[in-house]
Structure formats: C-alpha cells, structure tokens
Amino acid sequence: MEKFPPVTPVDDLKALIIDNQGLVHDVVSNALKDAGILRVDSAFNAFHAIRLCDENVYDIVMIAFNVSSDKDGFHLFEELKHYQHITDKTTVVFLSAETSQALVNCIVELQPDDFWVKPLDKKRVTQRFQYLLNIRRKLHKLLCCLQNHDYSSAIYYAERQLTDKTVSEFHPRLKRIIGESYLALRDYNKAEAYFHDLLKQYDHAWIHIGLARALLRQHKMEEAESLLEDLLARDDTRFMTYDLLAQYYIEKEQFDKAYEQMREASKLAPRNIERNKRVWDLARLNHDKLGQLLAVQNMAKYAKNSIHDSPELTLNVLRTTVDVATSANGAEAEKLVKKVETDLIEFERQQGLDKELADQRAVLQARLLCLKNDKKSAEAIMKTKRPDTDGLSMEDNLDKMKAFHELGMREHCLSMLEKLHRQIAGDTFTSQVVDEYLKQESIERKEINFTTxxxxxxxxxxxxENRFGPAYQNLKQALTLSPDNKQIALSLLKIMVQLNKKEPLNDAQIETAVKAAVLLSDDYLGPAQAAKRDEYVAQMNIAAQIQEKMTVSENLLS
Known part of the structure; x- marks a missing residue:
C-alpha cells in the first residue's frame, strides 16, 4: 500500500506574505494567526522574498502583483515555481488591486489556489484561509499524487472522495482533477466522454476547455467547431481556446493559422514569455518580420527583472530590427540601421563585452555594414568566422548564417543550416515549427542569393532598362522572402502587365499574378494602390482567376 507523508499540523504550517504595503501584512498575518498559523514571515520586495524562500520551505505563499520596482508579482510567482519554492502542495494566493482581463488571464495560467482583490477585509480573509486549509487537509493524498505526477492514483483518490458527502463542497475541484488527469494520461477518448457528462451538471469554463482539448487531440475538428465558437465568445475561455487552436494547427502543419491564433492569445495574456517566443517563431516561419519584431520586443519588455531576462534577449531585438531593415525601403532601412547602432552602443555600455558577446556583436556589425553597402568591411569581419555552431545558441547561429548569406558566402551559409537542423533536434515545439522554418530557409538560401x-x-x-523578365524574377523572389509585402506585389503586377504585352503569360506566371492580386484584395489598401491594382488586373484579364482563388481560400478558412 502506498505511503504518504503525514498531514502537517496547522500550528506547524509556515506562511510567507509578499507585498509592499504594511497594511496588507497586518491584515493577512492577523487572519493567519486567527486560523492557528503562527509561523509567518513577511517580505516587502521580491529580492527579500527569494532570499527567504532559499532559506525556508513555506506551506502558504501570498504574492501581491505590485511587489516592488525590482520585479512584479507575476514574474516572482513564475520564478518561485521554476525553482520549486512553490509546488503542487503549496497553497498560493495572488493579491492584486488591479483586475484587468489581461492580468487575470496571466494569473489564471499560473493556477494559484485563490485570487484576492485588494483592499482586503479581515473577516473575509479569515474565512478564505479556513476554506483553503480544509482543502489542504482533505485532499492531502490526492495532492501528493499530483506532486509525483501519478495521475492514475490521483483519479483513484479523487473518485473515492467524490463518494464522501463531507467534502461535497470540493467536488467540482475533484472532478476537474479527474478530467485533467485523463488528459495528462493521453486517454483522450475517456476524457471526451467524462467532460461531456460533466456538462450535463455544470457550465464551468474548465469543462468546456477540457472537452475542446480532448476533441482536438483526437482531430475531431468538426465536432469541436460549435464549441470553439462559444469559447471564443467568452472572456474566461477566449485566450485558452486560442492556445488550443494554435497547437492543433501546428500539428496539422497549418502554420499560418497557428500564427493567427497564437497572436490573439498573446494579446490577451501578454506577460507569458513562452507564448511570445512561440509567436516569434511562427512569425519567422510566416515571413512576418514586423510580427517577429513586435513579439521579441514584448519578450524583452515583460522579461525585465525576471528569470527570462538576459543580454541575448536584448541582442535578439537588435537582430530582428536588422531583419526588418533588410526588406525595408532606403529611408526606412537607414532609420532602422541608425536605431540599431544607437541601441548597440547602449547595450555595450550596460553589459560590457566578454568574448562571446563580442563575437555576436561583430556578426551583427557585419550585417549592419551590408545594409550600409559597405560589404568590403563586412567581409573582413566574416572571413574570420567559421561556419561552426558549437557552444552557441540557435539565435546566435541563425544570425551568423544570415551574415554569410548576405555576403554571398553560400557554402558557409548552407553548412550552418545543415548543422542547425541537428542542433534543434529533440525539442517538441521546435521540431514542429523551427525545424519547418529551417527547411524553408534551406530552400530559399539555396535558390535566392540576395535580401529583399x-x-x-x-x-x-x-x-x-526594360529588362522585364529579370525584373519579374527579382520581385518574384522578393515576394517569396516577404510574402505579405503589398508594395512588392503591386510592383510585380506592374511588371507582369509589360510581360503580357509582349507575350501572353504562361500558367506559372498567371498563378504568380493571381497570388499577388489576392494579397492586394484586402480593405487596407490605399485608394491610389487599389486603383493601380484594378488597372493591372484588367489589363491582364485575370479577374476570374482571382475570384476563384479567393473563393477557395474562403472555403478553406470556413
């Protein structure tokens, strides 16, 4: 028979209050003492809280969102979980005077035991503590199973406690644990049936999300469609639904749709660094350089003073800005280059430059020199670099690969791409998205020798010079590298009108023209651009093909 550690007596429980307001400490510590918990520590900032957690094990942790200027409560919560100061057995309460939907979404993701809105009422706080301590005592064996990831045993103990009428107030929580355990065990068929039955009794958000997850894991999209529509209309389930859909589309290799869903989820819960990282990767795969820049800027913004903060994150913002500059027009590119140069000086001032950072900065400098048409100086830098990936991150190596490519050093570029495929092998998300991006890069870097x-x-x-054929090939490749660039699409149509005057377009050219025209068919086009588009489409007589293409796309989306 499985043995469990004994339940900790109430007077042996240890609590930590993390808040920058003395009044909150007074209210909460008095309520804890009324509940019989006498061992209470206080921290007024994140630094002190982490130091206390390094020295003690706490059974109860209260975390305020506005801890202090050194770290917000969200990142502190995340860090304490990362270092196992907070586990499945820790009772966690999040405190906040702010109740915006974005903040609530971020907190829900971290799954605290309770969320209290300030100002706090002592009587209410005492009642909630009694409630949470009862949960801790009644669910002790179950929580131990969850702590050990023993989901089969967790289902067993949860089902046993569902027959105990003395814990009827905890039944919804027990039922949630059972459903989530089925999902963790990948028994999706049983999870689907279980959540279906629960919906006959309850309308909780987690039941709908659990059912949607079970259906999507079995690729039952048709059965899930109406449910997903309802979940996207609810404030309490919208961002979790976007996450589910993103993962579903990634598994189906529909990366454009996955990107749309992940971006929406990130808007609703912007502090989640891992989600922003996924947005960044999907933007990269979908050639959305501006989307990449926004995602990595969000990562840098929300990672500040967190466990995710690092010099490389700042460097990645600069690298992505350079990526945007490679497809921008002359004036805009020059503006971006100047910004990177200014930010790079500040980066060096703040970080200093060890050998590794100096090497990365040199590669970035070579890319900047290429943008300034000083390829001779850029070559002098990159000739000292080898196409090795050892000891460097994927982002370091990608930047080096781009520098080789932009200088026409194709053998080095392709050699690095081959090594990068091996470097990222084994990571689940990367194997689905970044590996696909590298395959795409390999094809494009072999076929296309220039930047946008x-x-x-x-x-x-x-x-x-009236060389319309070469001009067509140039812009066709440019549109491959920047498939959402409307100015390139419009210029391509302009050139194809001239080609069509000399000789009727072949099937491949017509397909390219239709693709460019469809890109220009949205409502965000200016009047002058729209007029030019209509003029070019009429001259090439491809309106029927465009309409057919758009109809097919609409059917796929629906």
Missing part, C-alpha cells in the same frame, strides 16, 4: 531590399533595387534597375 537588394532584390527590389535590382528589379528597379532592370525595369528602368
């Missing part, structure tokens, strides 16, 4: 900006400049020269 260089291809646009070459196309302009070729068009001016």
């Amino acid at each position: 900006r260089e291809l646009k400049e070459m196309a302009a020269v070729n068009y001016k």
Whole structure:
C-alpha cells in the first residue's frame, strides 16, 4: 500500500506574505494567526522574498502583483515555481488591486489556489484561509499524487472522495482533477466522454476547455467547431481556446493559422514569455518580420527583472530590427540601421563585452555594414568566422548564417543550416515549427542569393532598362522572402502587365499574378494602390482567376 507523508499540523504550517504595503501584512498575518498559523514571515520586495524562500520551505505563499520596482508579482510567482519554492502542495494566493482581463488571464495560467482583490477585509480573509486549509487537509493524498505526477492514483483518490458527502463542497475541484488527469494520461477518448457528462451538471469554463482539448487531440475538428465558437465568445475561455487552436494547427502543419491564433492569445495574456517566443517563431516561419519584431520586443519588455531576462534577449531585438531593415525601403532601412547602432552602443555600455558577446556583436556589425553597402568591411569581419555552431545558441547561429548569406558566402551559409537542423533536434515545439522554418530557409538560401531590399533595387534597375523578365524574377523572389509585402506585389503586377504585352503569360506566371492580386484584395489598401491594382488586373484579364482563388481560400478558412 502506498505511503504518504503525514498531514502537517496547522500550528506547524509556515506562511510567507509578499507585498509592499504594511497594511496588507497586518491584515493577512492577523487572519493567519486567527486560523492557528503562527509561523509567518513577511517580505516587502521580491529580492527579500527569494532570499527567504532559499532559506525556508513555506506551506502558504501570498504574492501581491505590485511587489516592488525590482520585479512584479507575476514574474516572482513564475520564478518561485521554476525553482520549486512553490509546488503542487503549496497553497498560493495572488493579491492584486488591479483586475484587468489581461492580468487575470496571466494569473489564471499560473493556477494559484485563490485570487484576492485588494483592499482586503479581515473577516473575509479569515474565512478564505479556513476554506483553503480544509482543502489542504482533505485532499492531502490526492495532492501528493499530483506532486509525483501519478495521475492514475490521483483519479483513484479523487473518485473515492467524490463518494464522501463531507467534502461535497470540493467536488467540482475533484472532478476537474479527474478530467485533467485523463488528459495528462493521453486517454483522450475517456476524457471526451467524462467532460461531456460533466456538462450535463455544470457550465464551468474548465469543462468546456477540457472537452475542446480532448476533441482536438483526437482531430475531431468538426465536432469541436460549435464549441470553439462559444469559447471564443467568452472572456474566461477566449485566450485558452486560442492556445488550443494554435497547437492543433501546428500539428496539422497549418502554420499560418497557428500564427493567427497564437497572436490573439498573446494579446490577451501578454506577460507569458513562452507564448511570445512561440509567436516569434511562427512569425519567422510566416515571413512576418514586423510580427517577429513586435513579439521579441514584448519578450524583452515583460522579461525585465525576471528569470527570462538576459543580454541575448536584448541582442535578439537588435537582430530582428536588422531583419526588418533588410526588406525595408532606403529611408526606412537607414532609420532602422541608425536605431540599431544607437541601441548597440547602449547595450555595450550596460553589459560590457566578454568574448562571446563580442563575437555576436561583430556578426551583427557585419550585417549592419551590408545594409550600409559597405560589404568590403563586412567581409573582413566574416572571413574570420567559421561556419561552426558549437557552444552557441540557435539565435546566435541563425544570425551568423544570415551574415554569410548576405555576403554571398553560400557554402558557409548552407553548412550552418545543415548543422542547425541537428542542433534543434529533440525539442517538441521546435521540431514542429523551427525545424519547418529551417527547411524553408534551406530552400530559399539555396535558390535566392540576395535580401529583399537588394532584390527590389535590382528589379528597379532592370525595369528602368526594360529588362522585364529579370525584373519579374527579382520581385518574384522578393515576394517569396516577404510574402505579405503589398508594395512588392503591386510592383510585380506592374511588371507582369509589360510581360503580357509582349507575350501572353504562361500558367506559372498567371498563378504568380493571381497570388499577388489576392494579397492586394484586402480593405487596407490605399485608394491610389487599389486603383493601380484594378488597372493591372484588367489589363491582364485575370479577374476570374482571382475570384476563384479567393473563393477557395474562403472555403478553406470556413
């Protein structure tokens, strides 16, 4: 028979209150003492809280959102969980005077035992403590099973306690644990049936989410559609539903749809660094450079003073800004280059430069020199670099690969791509998204030898000299690298009108023209651009093909 550690007596429980307001400490500590908990520590900032957790094991932790200027409560909560100062057996209460939906969504993701809105009422606090301590005592064996990831035993103990009328007030929580345990065991068929039965009794958000997860894991999208529509309409389930859909589309390799869902989820719960990382990866895969920049800027913003904060994160913002500059026009590219140069000086001032950071900075400097058309100086830097990936992060290596490519050092570039495939092997999300991105990069770097900006400049020269065929190839490649760039699409149609005058377009060219015209079919086009689009479409007589393409796309989306 399985043995469990004994339940800790109430007077042996140890509590930690983390808040920057003395009044909160007074109210909560008095309520804890009324409940029989006498061992109470107080921390007025995150630094002190972490030091106390390093020295003690706490059974109860109270965390305020506004802890102090050194770290917000969300990141402190996340850090305490990461270092196992908070476990499944710890009773956690989150405190906040703010109740915005974005903050609530972020807190829900961390799954505290309770969320109290300040100002606190002593009588109410005492009642809630008694409630939480009862849960702790009654569910002791069950919580031990969850702590050990023994989900089969967790289901057994939860089902036993469901027959105990003295714990009827905890039944909804027990039922949730059973459903989530089925999902953790990957018994999706049983989970589906279980959540279906629960919906006959309750309308809790977690039941709907659990059912949706079970259906999507079995690829039952048709059965899940109406449920998903309802969940997206609810404030308490919307962002979790976006997460579910993103994962579903990733598994189906529909990365454009996964990107849309992940972006929406990130807007609703912006502090989640891992989700922003996924948005960043999906934006990269979908050639959305501005989306990449926004995601990595969010990561840097919300990671500040957290366990995710690092010099490399700041460096990644600079690298992504350079990526945007490679497809921008002359004036915009120049503005971005100046910003990176200024930010790089500040980065060096704050971080200093050890050998590793100095190497990474040199690669970034080479890319900046390429953008400034000083390829000779850039080559002098990159000729000292080898196409090795050892000891560097994926982002370090990607940046080096791009520098080699932008200088026409194709053998080094392709060698690094091959090594990068091996470097990221084994990571679940990366194997689904980043590996796909690397495959895409391998194809494009072999076939396309220039950046988007260089291809646009070459196309302009070729068009001016009436070399419409080469200009077409330049812009076709540019659109491959930047598939959402409407200016490139419009210029491509302009060139194809000239090609069509000399000789009727072939099937492949018509397909390219239709693709460009469909990109230009949304409502965000300016009047002048819309007029030009309509003029080019009429001259090439491809309106029917465009309508057919749009109808097919709409059917796929629905």
